[in-house]
Amino acid sequence: MKNAPRPTGKNPLFETISRLAVLADCWLFRNPQPLRKGELHLPGLSDPVEVLRDKWDVAHIYARSLGDLFFAQGCVHAQERLFQMDVQRRIVAGRLSEILGEVALPLDRWMRTLTMYRRAQQEADALSGPYAQYLERYVAGVNAIIKTGTLPMEMRLLQYHPYEWCTADILAWAKMMAWDLSVNWDTEIIRAQLIRKLGAEKAALLEPPYLDRWPVVLSRQEVADFQGSAALHKAESARKFTGPRAAAGLGSNNWVLSGERTASASPILANDMHLGMGIPSLWYENHLVAEDYDLSGISFAGIPGLMQGHNPWVAWGFTNGFPDVQDLFIEHLRVENGKTQYEYRGQWLDAQVLTKVIQVKDSNPVPETVVITRHGPVINLLSPDLCGEEPLALCWTGLREDTPLSALFQMNTARSCDEFREALRGWTTPSQNVVYADIKGNIGYTLAGAIPIRAKGDGRLPVPGWSGEYEWTGYIPFDELPHAANPQKGYVTTANNKVVEDDFPYFLGLDVGMGNRCQRIIEMIEKAEKLSVEDIGRMQVDQVSITARTIGAVLGKLATENEEIKPVVSRLAHWDGALLATSPEAAIYQVFIHRLIDRLLKPSLGDLAEYYAGKGPTPVIKASNMLGDHSRKWLLSLIDDPSNPWWTIEQGLTREQHLAAALLETVEYLKATCGPLIEDWQWGKLHRITFSHSLGSVKPLDRLLNRGPFPLGGDVDTIWMGHAMMYQIGGSTFVGPQFRFIGDLNNWNNSRGVIVPGQSGHPASRRYDNGIKPWLAGQYHPMPFDRAEVLKAVDARLLLTP
Numbered sequence: 001m002k003n004a005p006r007p008t009g010k011n012p013l014f015e016t017i018s019r020l021a022v023l024a025d026c027w028l029f030r031n032p033q034p035l036r037k038g039e040l041h042l043p044g045l046s047d048p049v050e051v052l053r054d055k056w057d058v059a060h061i062y063a064r065s066l067g068d069l070f071f072a073q074g075c076v077h078a079q080e081r082l083f084q085m086d087v088q089r090r091i092v093a094g095r096l097s098e099i100l101g102e103v104a105l106p107l108d109r110w111m112r113t114l115t116m117y118r119r120a121q122q123e124a125d126a127l128s129g130p131y132a133q134y135l136e137r138y139v140a141g142v143n144a145i146i147k148t149g150t151l152p153m154e155m156r157l158l159q160y161h162p163y164e165w166c167t168a169d170i171l172a173w174a175k176m177m178a179w180d181l182s183v184n185w186d187t188e189i190i191r192a193q194l195i196r197k198l199g200a201e202k203a204a205l206l207e208p209p210y211l212d213r214w215p216v217v218l219s220r221q222e223v224a225d226f227q228g229s230a231a232l233h234k235a236e237s238a239r240k241f242t243g244p245r246a247a248a249g250l251g252s253n254n255w256v257l258s259g260e261r262t263a264s265a266s267p268i269l270a271n272d273m274h275l276g277m278g279i280p281s282l283w284y285e286n287h288l289v290a291e292d293y294d295l296s297g298i299s300f301a302g303i304p305g306l307m308q309g310h311n312p313w314v315a316w317g318f319t320n321g322f323p324d325v326q327d328l329f330i331e332h333l334r335v336e337n338g339k340t341q342y343e344y345r346g347q348w349l350d351a352q353v354l355t356k357v358i359q360v361k362d363s364n365p366v367p368e369t370v371v372i373t374r375h376g377p378v379i380n381l382l383s384p385d386l387c388g389e390e391p392l393a394l395c396w397t398g399l400r401e402d403t404p405l406s407a408l409f410q411m412n413t414a415r416s417c418d419e420f421r422e423a424l425r426g427w428t429t430p431s432q433n434v435v436y437a438d439i440k441g442n443i444g445y446t447l448a449g450a451i452p453i454r455a456k457g458d459g460r461l462p463v464p465g466w467s468g469e470y471e472w473t474g475y476i477p478f479d480e481l482p483h484a485a486n487p488q489k490g491y492v493t494t495a496n497n498k499v500v501e502d503d504f505p506y507f508l509g510l511d512v513g514m515g516n517r518c519q520r521i522i523e524m525i526e527k528a529e530k531l532s533v534e535d536i537g538r539m540q541v542d543q544v545s546i547t548a549r550t551i552g553a554v555l556g557k558l559a560t561e562n563e564e565i566k567p568v569v570s571r572l573a574h575w576d577g578a579l580l581a582t583s584p585e586a587a588i589y590q591v592f593i594h595r596l597i598d599r600l601l602k603p604s605l606g607d608l609a610e611y612y613a614g615k616g617p618t619p620v621i622k623a624s625n626m627l628g629d630h631s632r633k634w635l636l637s638l639i640d641d642p643s644n645p646w647w648t649i650e651q652g653l654t655r656e657q658h659l660a661a662a663l664l665e666t667v668e669y670l671k672a673t674c675g676p677l678i679e680d681w682q683w684g685k686l687h688r689i690t691f692s693h694s695l696g697s698v699k700p701l702d703r704l705l706n707r708g709p710f711p712l713g714g715d716v717d718t719i720w721m722g723h724a725m726m727y728q729i730g731g732s733t734f735v736g737p738q739f740r741f742i743g744d745l746n747n748w749n750n751s752r753g754v755i756v757p758g759q760s761g762h763p764a765s766r767r768y769d770n771g772i773k774p775w776l777a778g779q780y781h782p783m784p785f786d787r788a789e790v791l792k793a794v795d796a797r798l799l800l801t802p
Helices: 012-030 065-091 097-115 116-126 132-146 154-157 169-178 185-198 199-205 221-238 404-413 417-428 516-527 533-540 544-556 566-573 586-606 608-612 627-641 655-674 703-704 772-776 785-793
Strands: 037-041 049-054 058-060 251-257 268-274 285-291 294-298 309-310 314-320 325-331 332-334 339-344 347-350 352-358 366-370 391-398 432-438 443-448 451-454 472-475 483-485 491-492 617-619 622-624 688-691 707-711 735-744 752-755 794-801
Touching: 037 065, 037 185, 049 065, 049 785, 058 065, 058 116, 065 097, 065 116, 065 154, 065 169, 065 285, 065 294, 065 655, 097 116, 097 352, 097 366, 116 169, 132 169, 132 404, 169 404, 185 199, 185 325, 185 391, 185 586, 185 608, 185 617, 251 314, 251 432, 251 443, 251 516, 268 314, 268 432, 268 533, 285 735, 285 752, 294 735, 294 752, 314 417, 314 735, 325 404, 404 417, 417 432, 417 443, 417 483, 417 772, 432 491, 443 491, 491 516, 516 544, 533 735, 544 566, 544 586, 544 785, 566 586, 566 655, 586 608, 586 627, 586 655, 608 617, 608 627, 617 735, 707 772, 752 772, 785 794
Parallel strands: 037 794, 058 285
Antiparallel strands: 049 058, 049 794, 251 268, 251 491, 268 735, 285 294, 294 309, 309 314, 314 432, 325 391, 332 339, 339 347, 352 366, 432 443, 443 483, 451 472, 617 622, 688 707, 735 752
16 A cells, blocks of 8 residues: 555645645745754653664664653654654544545545444553553654644645544554455455356466465475474364365565574574555654663554564564455345344344544535444445445454554564564464564564454355355464474575465465565575575565566577567577566566466456456555466466467467567567667666655645656566556556565674665655665665664764653
């Protein structure tokens, strides 16, 4: 998901902004930036807090108590990112129209339909204990900055003042991020449409296998090592309740190496999480110190603590696990005596009906009604064309389970791999592949999160809600989730690939990513004798695609007499699959796979071809779907199999004829786009990233707020992952690693990081975009951890006082 929706189309508010924007550079940008040096008096602190910003603009916060620490983190976040934070909470609450007008109304209606903020408010009301107090202290810190009256440029431009912060705002944004990483309600409705269009037998040809050459996170032996025979027997005896095994058949990278694999003889952990790229970054780099709490890494602006990084004892990192934690239930609804009811097991039960009024700037208020059954909210509004008229209720762990921020606090303070794994017991959503290491030399992996057990079915398609046959009966027990401790091979790596083999006793899901990124990581690990932090840095920016290498080799053997494509075939025959921004071969490959998928699918699927290739059902909140990975798996299995019936299913052509025709279309496209010379067909001319601001679609604000475009190599299959929507070349929505992290457990001060585009959310600040150049160059900055090392790098000192 992007940081915020991009307003488009005519709207009186944005026409006014366009006129004002000409003046913005003259006066808004000259206003004072957040105070970085000196002293800032803030009511609510118990003791002074020191904020040291180093030369890379990382905020090192030193406090005497945890309460003051989280208060200060709230202050620092709000100083640098208040507009971003306000937009984020308004997205979840469905309150963007209050500041943006009618242009934001569709998004507000979608978010009200999902009821995430309502659930966050319920959780906030039920909180108690120390962690509830820490959240309150963070909230107080944010509100202290709001009360100073020094507001971001965007708020002054839109002429509004933010309402007071509350704990529900924190929990709501955590739910939004969980939503962004959860599957698979969208693929369920697209699959249903594919079956309706093609019939079940033909649609089944579009469900490709997970290729044998792709790695799983844990082998059968590693699964057996952690479960043991008793647990396996117990899980297998529950098979009749869990549904079938997984059929053969958004992303991030992490890996952790034991000391046996490293030059320092201590573990090294690497992580880069892939999310929607915008400006400012979703992440904010922090170092937090108080009492026994000492953490370095990244936080979400708007959430206290750290999401990923290290403390003095343990380092950790995440990738999305992609288990199926969402189901759609087809409901029977009726209105009886003025009440909306739904059928369940022969009875008609009263549904919850919520009617809320959406306030719209410069327009009339709009009421929005949401119907909620035992399964969840009815969500047809999110995609009327795909959902059809039958009511579909969304069952999702994020609407059933509490936000796991208390588990995060326990993770932040763990002193060993064992303690860290125990902290993961409280992690609910999103379900994540978590790798970790401790200073004693241990490494570990856990698939953490609430993964449902179904009484019947595999979550592939929407199911009847009225029968009671397809209910969730519970969650996979934590102790039986995939886990590894100190594996014999000396490493664990995950890259959104399949977690376990098909004979794992519990069903995890059908919609997983391809295994080529993980395959490339393992290829590089196994090739090296010992790896250093510098070696890991080179791995994280590797742009070799095994998929491209495979398809390039097939095309390089294509027999053709066509003079247009002969030189292209010749170049691909000797290509290593590196998707460099300067590479003509990379551009040829990328255009070719789009052309081939399009020519093979469009005749049968029509408009559904884009959805199968990865287009999401709902702009902004679900702009892509996991079938994009399926379409590329399908293409790989197809291209290796000349006898596959899909080659002749529509047009009666052979595989070679289709390949040649798609390649000719590719050449024509590149000539028209980049010029007649092959040397000018560079991937970076088609693959360009713009770091776009929430208001950056409004001219001429785009020139003031956006940064780019910049040519970029790689794609969804490379370790340096960077891609727009899979179903199109280019596009405005870009996904990639906003923060790269390397944790050195031999010397924390030797850990590395890089954040893009920068730490600040203030467009006039040099820190707004100063991370772009090093990020594009594959460079890192040191992450000083010991206070003595921090002091050597200090660039600014701010004292927060009561």
